[in-house]
Amino acid sequence: ETGVTQTPRHLVMGMTNKKSLKCEQHLGHNAMYWYKQSAKKPLELMFVYNFKEQTENNSVPSRFSPECPNSSHLFLHLHTLQPEDSALYLCASGTGRDEKLFFGSGTQLSVL
Amino acid sequence: DQQVKQNSPSLSVQEGRISILNCDYTNSMFDYFLWYKKYPAEGPTFLISISSIKDKNEDGRFTVFLNKSAKHLSLHIVPSQPGDSAVYFCAASFMDSNYQLIWGAGTKLIIKP
DSSP states (O other): OOSEEEEOSEEEEOTTOEEEEEEEEOSOOSEEEEEEEOTTSOOEEEEEEETTEEEEEOSOOTTEEEEEEETTEEEEEEESOOGGGOEEEEEEEEOSSSSOOEEOOOEEEEEO | OOSEEOOOSEEEEETTSOEEEEEEEOOTTOOEEEEEEEOTTSOOEEEEEEETTOSEEEETTEEEEEETTTTEEEEEESSOOGGGOEEEEEEEEOGGGTTOOEEOOOEEEEEEO
């Protein structure tokens, strides 16, 4: 398998649920990213990991908790989300030395 | 305040004609610009980029033009093909940003047969 794989593709959860999004990259990249895309809005950077170390946290609420156990895997743990958190969550990877990112297909999240 | 703006939410172009997608930015520190293309149910894919030291970069049917004085860049697709129907995102970065991108909201391009 090649590229960046995200699971699940779709997720519906209640505000009291706990769920996790998973991302895996097979490109040998050192940097991994979580982005949020709301309808008709720019992509919002949430977290950046470089060599498994978190290098950016763009003021993301604590109900989103990232985890990067190694350079190939990235998780986003979700708990007590709000309806306004409904969006497409995109994972990306890159070399960390330039701006070209490789994205997964995203997880379409709906919070009821 | 959006630093990268794509003011046209959508654009409809006849197959075979030229598609021109526009992007404006406010931060004069940006020194690298990229275009990404996104199909429904897929993540964005890198299309073409340009450094601020250039004013044009061409790759097959795709050409990006940069006008630094106007803080404006455009993506030209010629000739437009049905497979070009997608959402196009403009993004920018600057040297001290650790390669992080600032994104526009996207323009949906529809190629009519």
